[in-house]
Amino acid sequence: MAGKVEEQINHEFYTQERWSNWIKQIQESGFVLDESDEPSDKEGEVFVNMEDDIILACLKIIAKYDREILSGEDARKAIADLRDIVLAEIEPISEDIDLMIDSLQTSLMGGIAACECYIDGDFDPKPKMKDIIKSALEAEAAEDIQIAMGYVAQIGAAVISGKKIPKKALEDIPYGFVAEWLDGIESIAAAMVGSTDYKKDDN
Secondary structure, eight states, X not given: OHHHHHHHHHHTSOOHHHHHHHHHHHHHXXXXXXXXXXXOTTTTHHHHHHHHHHHHHHHHHHHHHHTTSSOHHHHHHHHHHHHHXXXXXXXXXXXXXXXXXXXXXXXXXXXXXHHHHHHHTOSOSSOOHHHHHHHHHHHHHTTOHHHHHHHHHHHHHHHHTTOOOOGGGGXXXXXXXXHHXXXXXXXXXHHHHSOOHHXXXXX
């Protein structure tokens, strides 16, 4: 049984080759930011697809954990293995691409932390989202980055469990770590309302 789970972790959810293929696509894209420092929809599509691919891999792990195909320990290891791949430092490509990859990786930190928090069960199933976001922003302002991340992870875990973040709670959030981490949480929420094939994936 242990060997079977190990095979799933190494081959099913996310691999170094898969990540490297995305990096290659980005290198070949010749991506540049426009004068407003914002990518157009077409230019930024590869980054959006890349993040969606990773988030879906995370949700496949969560689905197998929920179905008790993976134990909590194995699910956490699968998330940790994925994290080690997608958050590893990347060799510089170009100033604009490096900026986008850094932003993507920061966003993924929020999504990955949410998955870990969900697996650990360390979150309020009926959270007051606005209050937790406020606490996260206060922690960030005080430079308590780990504390801020903990709050965002709790929000994300609640989202994975089926809760929604009220739109009002996301208004007027200043740019910073919390804002970028919450982007990762929103990516999870968007993926969960899309195709649910990941829940039934038995490959």
